[in-house]
Amino acid sequence: MTPPPSPPTPSARRTLWGIGPQQWRDFWAGTKDIAPLMPGSAAFGLAFGALIRSAGIEGWVGNFAALSVVAGASQIAIVEQVRVGAPAVIAIITALVINARFALYSAALAPVYSAFPWRWRLGLAHLMTDQAAAVSVLRADDWPSPVRRRWFILGVSLPFVAVWVMGTAAGVALGPVIPDTWQIGFIVPLMFIAVMVPSLRTWPALTAALVAVAVVLIAKDLPYGLNVLTGALTGIAIGSFVPDSEEPGIIPEAAEEES
Amino acid sequence: MRVFMIFLIAAIGTYLIRISGIVLLGGKRDLPPRVRRSLNLIAPAAMAAIIANSLLLDGAAWREFGAWHIAAAVAVGVALWKRSMGWTLLAGVVVFAGLLLAGL
Numbered sequence: 001m002t003p004p005p006s007p008p009t010p011s012a013r014r015t016l017w018g019i020g021p022q023q024w025r026d027f028w029a030g031t032k033d034i035a036p037l038m039p040g041s042a043a044f045g046l047a048f049g050a051l052i053r054s055a056g057i058e059g060w061v062g063n064f065a066a067l068s069v070v071a072g073a074s075q076i077a078i079v080e081q082v083r084v085g086a087p088a089v090i091a092i093i094t095a096l097v098i099n100a101r102f103a104l105y106s107a108a109l110a111p112v113y114s115a116f117p118w119r120w121r122l123g124l125a126h127l128m129t130d131q132a133a134a135v136s137v138l139r140a141d142d143w144p145s146p147v148r149r150r151w152f153i154l155g156v157s158l159p160f161v162a163v164w165v166m167g168t169a170a171g172v173a174l175g176p177v178i179p180d181t182w183q184i185g186f187i188v189p190l191m192f193i194a195v196m197v198p199s200l201r202t203w204p205a206l207t208a209a210l211v212a213v214a215v216v217l218i219a220k221d222l223p224y225g226l227n228v229l230t231g232a233l234t235g236i237a238i239g240s241f242v243p244d245s246e247e248p249g250i251i252p253e254a255a256e257e258e259s
Numbered sequence: 260m261r262v263f264m265i266f267l268i269a270a271i272g273t274y275l276i277r278i279s280g281i282v283l284l285g286g287k288r289d290l291p292p293r294v295r296r297s298l299n300l301i302a303p304a305a306m307a308a309i310i311a312n313s314l315l316l317d318g319a320a321w322r323e324f325g326a327w328h329i330a331a332a333v334a335v336g337v338a339l340w341k342r343s344m345g346w347t348l349l350a351g352v353v354v355f356a357g358l359l360l361a362g363l
Contacts, residue, residue: 040344061263068270077309078265084318088265095269098305099276104298106280107290113281125277130302186355189314189331194347196306197338208300209307216311221319228308235304240297 023151026143030155033139037131040194041160042167044072047187049171051076054184055083059172066168070126070161073195074098076188077228086224094229105133112136112153115146124150127157129164130195208239326358 016024045066052062057079065075074095081091105128113121136153143149178184200206212235219227284290290298314331315322322328334351341347 040348043348057262061266064263065266065270069266069273070270071273073306073309074269074273075266077305078262078269080309080313082262082265088261088268091265092268092272096272096276097301098309099269099273101298101301101305102273102276103279104290104295104301106277107284107295108280110280110284121281122278125281126274128277181359183326183355183359185313186327186330186351189310189327190334190348190351190355192306192310192313193331193334193338193351194344196303196310197335198342198344198347200303202299204296204300205303208304212304212307213311216308217315220316225312228312231308231311232301232305235307236297236300239300239304240293244296 026148026151027155030152031159034135034156034160038163041164045164045167046171048072048075049168050175050184051079053175055079062172063169066165071099081225084225090224108137112140116150120150127161132157132160202244204239204242204244207242208235211235211238326363330355
């Protein structure tokens with residue numbers, strides 16, 4: 001009753017893990033587009049992994065966070081909150097406020113993904129990062145075929161997250177051998193300066209950032225790191241009243257960060 | 260285990276945020292301009308808040324002036340000049356390491 005084995009065709013012989021050569025080419029095109037941003041992803045992961053250990057958190061928890069949250073800024077914010085002894089609910093809310101920007105990317109990607117099967121949409125959503133979302137939105141029109149486009153976007157998104165996860169694992173492994181005198185904690189403000197300052201291009205954004213800094217410092221005696229949450233929310237609220245001379249882009253300038 | 264639970268809940272919440280637009284909008288509708296403007300400001304406001312808290316404060320006290328402030332100022336300068344994440348990180352790390360080695 002078993003069907004006779006189909007004769008090997010040239011294309012069948014070249015498939016790898018059941019994925020055709022065209023798909024691999026489209027995947028690779030996406031990976032090449034995001035490759036310049038990968039060192040930053042690895043370095044960020046390394047810093048997060050090392051920070052996890054210096055905060056006294058178990059290594060496997062750090063690796064779990066890199067795989068499941070996939071959002072470095074919020075993960076570092078959680079580590080900071082844990083370090084200062086904040087209640088869990090404050091740590092979670094702070095992280096979700098920071099990650100609320102993904103709602104914007106999700107809205108921008110909705111038309112890009114609209115012709116994909118649902119399992120692709122829901123899977124690619126987990127791999128959404130600032131950088132991959134920016135590249136995907138910018139390049140989507142070059143890939144009109146939905147099948148080729150989804151492989152392209154997978155090639156943009158998956159390796160970038162893989163580099164992040166591997167960087168974290170390396171940081172977790174190296175964390176315990178990094179001496180205290182190196183003051184690894186400096187990576188927290190440095191990382192955020194590197195990500196945020198180059199993208200401060202509009203008056204509302206600049207206002208939001210400056211108000212946030214002022215409120216964090218004025219409210220420094222609030223317990224449980226609540227000054228961070230208060231500062232961020234006040235900055236967003238006041239910044240949104242500032243008129244913008246030019247229409248802001250769909251996605252912040254993440255794609256140009258490493259240019 | 261407590262930290263694991265924090266990351267787990269943050270992961271679930273973050274995933275719901277990531278699928279929000281894809282599921283709710285489906286590529287047919289657009290966000291109201293007011294909502295879009297606010298979402299655009301989340302990243303700068305939240306990151307600035309974390310920078311201020313981790314750089315200028317140490318717990319509820321002011322951080323003593325030293326290598327942190329100087330290296331961060333250099334990093335901000337390089338970030339504005341080069342508009343590049345890579346150069347900013349490199350400058351910040353090199354200056355900070357130099358200052359620590361110099362005993363600051």
